[in-house]
Amino acid sequence: xxxxxxxxxxxxxxxxxxxxxxxxxxxxxxxxxxxxxxxxxxxxxxxxxxxxxxxxxxxxxxxxxxxxxxxxxxxxxxxxxxxxxxxxxxxxxxxxxxxxxxxxxxxxxxxxxxxxxxxxxxxxxxxxxxxxxxxxxxxxxxxxxxxxxxxxxxxxxxxxxxxxxxxxxxxxxxxxxxxxxxxxxxxxxxxxxxx
Amino acid sequence: xxxxxxxxxxxxxxxxxxxxxxxxxxxxxxxxxxxxxxxxxxxxxxxxxxxxxxxxxxxxxxxxxxxxxxxxxxxxxxxxxxxxxxxxxxxxxxxxxxxxxxxxxxxxxxxxxxxxxxxxxxxxxxxxxxxxxxxxxxxxxxxxxxxxxxxxxxxxxxxxxxxxxxxxxxxxxxxxxxxxxxxxxxxxxxxxxxx
DNA sequence: GATTAATGAATGACCATTCATTCATGATTT
DNA sequence: AAATCATGAATGAATGGTCATTCATTAATC
Numbered sequence: 287x288x289x290x291x292x293x294x295x296x297x298x299x300x301x302x303x304x305x306x307x308x309x310x311x312x313x314x315x316x317x318x319x320x321x322x323x324x325x326x327x328x329x330x331x332x333x334x335x336x337x338x339x340x341x342x343x344x345x346x347x348x349x350x351x352x353x354x355x356x357x358x359x360x361x362x363x364x365x366x367x368x369x370x371x372x373x374x375x376x377x378x379x380x381x382x383x384x385x386x387x388x389x390x391x392x393x394x395x396x397x398x399x400x401x402x403x404x405x406x407x408x409x410x411x412x413x414x415x416x417x418x419x420x421x422x423x424x425x426x427x428x429x430x431x432x433x434x435x436x437x438x439x440x441x442x443x444x445x446x447x448x449x450x451x452x453x454x455x456x457x458x459x460x461x462x463x464x465x466x467x468x469x470x471x472x473x474x475x476x477x478x479x480x481x
Numbered sequence: 482x483x484x485x486x487x488x489x490x491x492x493x494x495x496x497x498x499x500x501x502x503x504x505x506x507x508x509x510x511x512x513x514x515x516x517x518x519x520x521x522x523x524x525x526x527x528x529x530x531x532x533x534x535x536x537x538x539x540x541x542x543x544x545x546x547x548x549x550x551x552x553x554x555x556x557x558x559x560x561x562x563x564x565x566x567x568x569x570x571x572x573x574x575x576x577x578x579x580x581x582x583x584x585x586x587x588x589x590x591x592x593x594x595x596x597x598x599x600x601x602x603x604x605x606x607x608x609x610x611x612x613x614x615x616x617x618x619x620x621x622x623x624x625x626x627x628x629x630x631x632x633x634x635x636x637x638x639x640x641x642x643x644x645x646x647x648x649x650x651x652x653x654x655x656x657x658x659x660x661x662x663x664x665x666x667x668x669x670x671x672x673x674x675x676x
Numbered sequence: 677g678a679t680t681a682a683t684g685a686a687t688g689a690c691c692a693t694t695c696a697t698t699c700a701t702g703a704t705t706t
Numbered sequence: 707a708a709a710t711c712a713t714g715a716a717t718g719a720a721t722g723g724t725c726a727t728t729c730a731t732t733a734a735t736c
Binding site for chain 2: 310311312370393396397399400403407421424428429430431432434435438439441442444445446447448449450453456466469470473474475476477478479480481
C-alpha cells in the first residue's frame with residue numbers, strides 16, 4: 287500500500303507545499319491539503335502512510351531535484367573557485383525561484399518531529415557530501431590552504447547560505463537573492479581581513 | 482494576571498527546558514512540564530498566558546542572559562580581531578555548557594508557530610545588532626576590506642556558528658565545541674584561499 | 677475573615693486516521 | 707454487443723485520542 291507515484295501523488299505533494307507555505311505547518315491539516323489537491327481526505331492515505339510521510343516525501347522529492355541540479359552544474363565547472371561559485375549560485379537561484387518551497391524548508395519544516403527529521407536528514411547528508419567533495423578538491427589541488435578543515439568549511443558554506451535564505455524568507459522574499467552570490471563567494475574565498 | 486517573576490516562574494521555565502530537551506517539543510505537554518516543575522497544571526496559568534508564552538519567556542530569559550554575556554566579554558576586547566574571536570568563543574562555549582538549552586534552541590524551538598517566532602525574533606535581533614556593531618567597527622577601522630557588507634558578514638558569522646552548534650547537537654553533543662573556535666576565527670578572517 | 681496562591685479533575689476543541697460504501701474501468705460470458 | 711462480474715481507486719462521514727485550558731474548591735498568609 288501507499289504507492290508513491292502517479293498524478294495524484296504529485297498533486298498532493300504540490301498541494302502540501304502550497305498549503306504549508308500559505309497557512310503554516312500548524313494549519314496544514316490533512317483535510318486542507320486534500321481540498322487543495324482536489325482529492326478526498328481518504329485518498330491521501332492511498333498514497334502516503336500518514337501525515338509525516340507527506341512531509342518527508344515532499345522534502346525528498348524536491349530536495350532530490352535540488353541536489354541533482356547542483357551536482358550537474360558543479361560538474362560543468364572547471365576550477366575549484368568556479369565550483370564554489372556554482373554551489374552558491376545554484377543554492378540561491380533555485381530557492382529564489384520557488385518561494386513556497388523556500389518557506390517550507392526554511393521555516394515550516396524546521397520542527398522537531400523526530401520521524402520527520404530522520405527522513406529529511408538522509409537527503410541533507412547527500413547535499414553535505416557534495417559540498418565536501420568540492421572543498422576537498424580545493425584542498426588537494428592546493429588552491430585552498432592545506433589546514434582547511436573540510437567539515438568546518440562545509441559548515442560555513444552551508445550555514446551562510448542557509449541563513450541567507452532564511453533572512454530572505456523572513457523579509458517576505460522581497461529583495462533579490464541572486465545579487466548576493468558574488469559578495470558571498472568573495473567572502474568565502476578571501477575572508478574579512480583587508481590584505 | 483500572569484506574573485512573570487518568583488521562584489515558581491523560574492522553576493517552570495527550567496522544567497520546560499528539561500522536558501522539551503528530553504522528550505521533544507511534541508511531547509512537551511503542559512501537564513508534563515507542570516509535573517517536572519512540581520506544580521499543579523493550573524499553576525502554570527498563574528505565571529504564563531498560555532503554552533506559547535512559556536516557550537517565548539524561556540527563550541527570552543535564557544537568550545537575554547546569553548547576549549548580555551557576549552556583549553560584556555566583547556567590550557573587554559581591544560582589537561576587532563579579538564572581538565570577533567570573543568563572539569565565536571562565547572557563542573560556542575556558552576552553548577557547550579548548556580546542552581539542554583542547546584537542544585531547545587537548535588532543534589525544538591525551530592517550529593513555526595508565528596506567535597512564538599515573533600516573540601523570539603525580537604531578542605534575536607539584539608544579537609544580530611551586536612555582531613553588526615563589531616563588523617562595522619572592523620570596516621571603519623580599516624581592518625576589514627571596505628567593500629565588506631555588514632549584514633552579509635553578520636549572516637556568515639551567525640550562520641556558521643548556528644550551523645556548527647546544530648551539527649554538534651545532532652551528533653549528541655559528543656565532540657568538543659570550543660576546539661572549533663580557532664579554526665572558525667581563522668576561516669572568517671582569512672577565507673579559504675591559500676595566499 | 678479576607679485576600680491571594682495553588683490545585684487538579686473536568687471540559688471541549690481539534691484533527692489524524694479509518695472504513696463502509698460508491699464509482700469507474702475493463703474483462704468475461706452469453 | 708449486451709449483460710454481468712471483478713478489481714481497485716476514491717470518497718467523506720464518523721471515530722477516538724490527545725491536550726490546552728478552565729474553574730470550582732482548598733490551602734496558606736496576613
